[in-house]
Amino acid sequence: MYDRDNQPATTKQLWKLNDVAYEIFDLKLKKLEIDGESTKGKADHLSSNVPMPLNKKNAMELIEGMINLRDSLRELVDHLEQHGAPKDVHEMMGVSKS
Numbered sequence: 069m070y071d072r073d074n075q076p077a078t079t080k081q082l083w084k085l086n087d088v089a090y091e092i093f094d095l096k097l098k099k100l101e102i103d104g105e106s107t108k109g110k111a112d113h114l115s116s117n118v119p120m121p122l123n124k125k126n127a128m129e130l131i132e133g134m135i136n137l138r139d140s141l142r143e144l145v146d147h148l149e150q151h152g153a154p155k156d157v158h159e160m161m162g163v164s165k166s
Contacts, residue, residue, distance in 0.1 A: 077127035085127065088134040089116040095141040102148045 096114050100107055107114065118130065 073125035074123050077122040077124055081122075081124065081127040081131065084131050085118055085134065088131065088138055089118070091138050092116055092134065092141060095138065095145050098145050099141065099148065102145065103153045 093114055093116065097107065100110070116134070119126075122130070
């Protein structure tokens with residue numbers, strides 16, 4: 069019996085995943101830049117892992133989740149660009165972190 073949802077992800081879905089993953093990567097870089105942090109040693113934090121093989125249903129769900137993440141990151145980066153990175157609480161209070 070033919071099950072449409074268990075068919076392999078389409079090329080269009082894979083390209084969409086790639087595009088959204090790039091946007092997420094770019095937004096994560098912008099956030100690190102705003103926070104004044106280096107990207108060195110942060111490959112795990114910056115990358116997006118996509119499990120393979122993907123069927124159509126899983127690809128659709130993953131795309132939706134990644135779009136939600138992208139939108140949240142975009143809102144955060146926009147807010148940080150307008151208001152700057154938050155101050156460290158310890159620094160604001162004049163207290164040692166230890």
